[in-house]
Amino acid sequence: MPVAVNARRLNSEQALQELMERSNQEPVFIFKHSATCPISAAAMEEFSGFLAQSQEGRFAAGYLIVQEDRPISNTVAEQLGVKHESPQAILVKDGRAVWHASHWNVTAAALKEALAG
Secondary structure, eight states: OOOOTTOEEOOSHHHHHHHHHHTTTSOEEEEEEOTTOHHHHHHHHHHHHHHHHSOTTSOEEEEEETTTOHHHHHHHHHHHTOOOOSSEEEEEETTEEEEEEEGGGOOHHHHHHHHHO
């Protein structure tokens, strides 16, 4: 699996809450990855490519692996009110989900557009 460049692994409640707190200062992307899904592998490549090409300091990013981080994935869905899917990208501002996409809709272009919007 390609690892998301410049993204923090969200494998604890503390890591998730720290990232959520950052959403009060800058936009935050959360990416839910399925380690067994080829669609998710393609979405992870799009997410990683987007992060690698984006300007540093404009946003923060974190990712989780749904098979290993299920409690965190559930917390994200509950806290943000976004039905769980994987792969899934969620843009968070001020602790609220302002955009999300799943499956083939997770593209570098879509992420860039969401951030600009």
